Amino acid sequence: MIAPIVVFAIGNPSRGDDAIGPVLAERLEAEALPGIEVVVDFQLQIEHALDLEGRRLAVFVDAAVDAAPPYELRRVRPRRDRSHSSHALSPAAVLETYERCTGRAPPQAWVLAVRGDHFELGSGLSAAARANVEAAWSRLETLGRPSAAPSPGAR
């Protein structure tokens, strides 16, 4: 049985605030909310398009240097991606890859962009990032509620 909601938590747990995604994923997995599958990875890649199959909702959780603290919840739609020199895809490009490979529309998708500022190898979450994680968690955990669908004004 495919869970109707997939949460992609992106980031390297050993690189300071880049751990925001994995930290939130760990809490989400501990809650074992029904109907939610959590996918954790360093970065998004083309095969993640396959994880969209059969979902009602997709949420991409990631550290963001351009988000207003504590976080921004953004609707994301399939879009041609310009990060051609990168080994990583954007959430929009993952959706687009799914659309093009399957010929079907991807599920509704949102990005939970949690503000991060420090990304040094071997450092932990900064104090500011920890506070941002707490704020983001209060939004993320509502996903488990019946018919949950994020809205940007719900911070």
Next chain:
Amino acid sequence: MTESNPLETDRTPGLKRVVIETLTRVEGHGKVTLLLDEDGHVRQARLHIVEFRGFEKFVQGRPYWEVPVMVQRLCGICPVSHHLAASKAMDQVIGAKALTATAEKVRRLMHYGQILQSHALHFFHLSSPDLLFGFDSDVARRNIVGIAAAHPELARRGVLLRKFGQEIIRVTAGKRIHGTGSVPGGVNRSVPLAERKALRAESGRMIEWCRDAVQLVRRLFEQNLAEYRDFGSFPSHSLCMVRGDGAMDLYDGGLRARLADGSTLFDHADYSTYWKHILEDVKPWSYMKFPFLLALGAEDGWYRVGPLTRVTGCDFIPSPLAEQERREFLAFDDGSAARATLGFHWARMIEMLHAAEVIEALLEDEDVSGDDLMARGERQRRGVGVIEAPRGTLIHHYRVDERDQVVRANLVVSTTHNNEPMNRAIRSVARRYLDGRTLTEGLLNHIEVAVRAFDPCLSCATHALGKMPLAVELRDADGALLHSLRSGRA
């Protein structure tokens, strides 16, 4: 160490610097600096890539058995390569001179799964857009989405090949990412029969798709021979690992260095003492290390690694379909593809085919499901692990004290080996396409195509949303901004 290349320290009045700064979605980023003379000719090219120097400190003080798992946090692209190179180093530390048959075959299966999925990503996601749409095409088309729009079946195959490689990694490493399957002295799991059968059912289709990919690159060479043959090309020494009988072996073997004229500098060298053959130079302008062949010196001893050097450097590939393709590759146009920088792409697809063949053979091998997993021996203070990672030779070197703590670590990654060759490729391309006055999207495209042939990994650092993928600045000798160019948001 040695005197720097005069091109790298040129302070001639009137020289201008062109700075091409790539801020990809990953925190680790590349920046290209072009040094021009007053006539607008490119005198120098430098590729700056943020490297994980901090890692060597990060691992110090940790118990050695944690290292194979920790090192996976270096890179989101090739964590398995670091996992296995560190494991091989720690095999030496615990004195495990020979692994059990099951342990070695499970590790090989994991490694060739990594090779397949990494090469599939590079070809279908990163390089085929350049090749299929042309180097001057709209950047918005030159990505996986553009490929999917124009070539939906190709895009689908790319995704499914990646997925197949990831599944191989999952069943051998225990998890899709951050696996723990390989440990000092062996592995902690073998592959259940049911998983082997399920993957074996798909392997034939994967081999066929890999064959098609090789043919696709060949057709691209045939159709664009004049451009591909010379694009960013230059003579180069090379380094790779080969099996005892000279066969391609991406997991284990001895080091072989070939000179640019095709002669052999050293062969079957024991990688446990790699420093007898390779030293690392430093440059005042870069944090990256510059390895060189000791016998040739820092100035002339630079070399390249990766698929092209492996396919041309081995005596044969020990799987029939890939070996046939290797022979045709070497013979093509009197060997011009095998000398070309863009030949990396063709060689990469031959390796992907080889990986698929090896995977199929290992999935048929009962040893992969065996239960004799570990070997031990006499404890050592030093361990060196070398593996041919997707991008080239990867060296992990550790010293471990009597309290089992790592006290020193040295890593030489593929992108580091290829430092100077990438600079040469950029300079070659820039000399041909830069007009000396204005930065153009076309120039950036061509430089990216040259760099991408080497598949440098910029992902060893972190990543975060909101980074700009490309920023370009043209500055004069005094640092004044003459022209800037920046591409759209990722």
